[in-house]
Amino acid sequence: MHKSQLAGFIIDCQGDDLDSAATFWSQALGLEKQAADDPAESDYVLLNTRPEEVHIEVQRVDHPSRVHLDIETDDIEAEVARLERLGAKRLSDIRGWVVMEAPTGQRFCVVKPARANFEETANAWS
């Protein structure tokens, strides 16, 4: 048995100016930027949401801007296999997470648990 749930949404922004991108989305959504350890070294800025809510991140990317979602799980291989059975395709393995493509065409990632409520609210799959 393993567990998974929607982790959150990542606002992928093409270009180098992560700070301006994060400032726009912070102000547009009324969510404060979380201080990063070293903003200059980071490719993403987390926006503060309440503990029971999904995560929202602004990420610097090389591909055209878009929005993608992450699914968090305590067993990445089992979750990828479950999603493959539903029709998704495994595209690539990055440091610690897996990029997949839905049968409806969107790309999404399977990641380790990050939300505070993972243990209580994630779905259990057997």
Next chain:
Amino acid sequence: MHKSQLAGFIIDCQGDDLDSAATFWSQALGLEKQAADDPAESDYVLLNTRPEEVHIEVQRVDHPSRVHLDIETDDIEAEVARLERLGAKRLSDIRGWVVMEAPTGQRFCVVKPARANFEETANAWS
């Protein structure tokens, strides 16, 4: 003074088979499909999230598949003006909502309040 907050995310799926698209995302995210009044007539299926969470919808669209976000507000014109001052562009007015483009390139919509917690948790702008 008006109020706004992140309403939720819409999973835009190109093609006619909305039911298959909604079934995939329902199973992938472990969120039940909400029964629609008349599924054959509708362009979207709402997935059930908890009352304090953002809305997640699967929508049938003609453009390439993607994910977009909605901002909900009690004053659409005031909110569009606020977002324009932040650098977003007004693209088009659809029945009751406005499509905008962020300075980072993503399209999003400004809509009427839909979340149960709008009054308590939305940001007030003066």
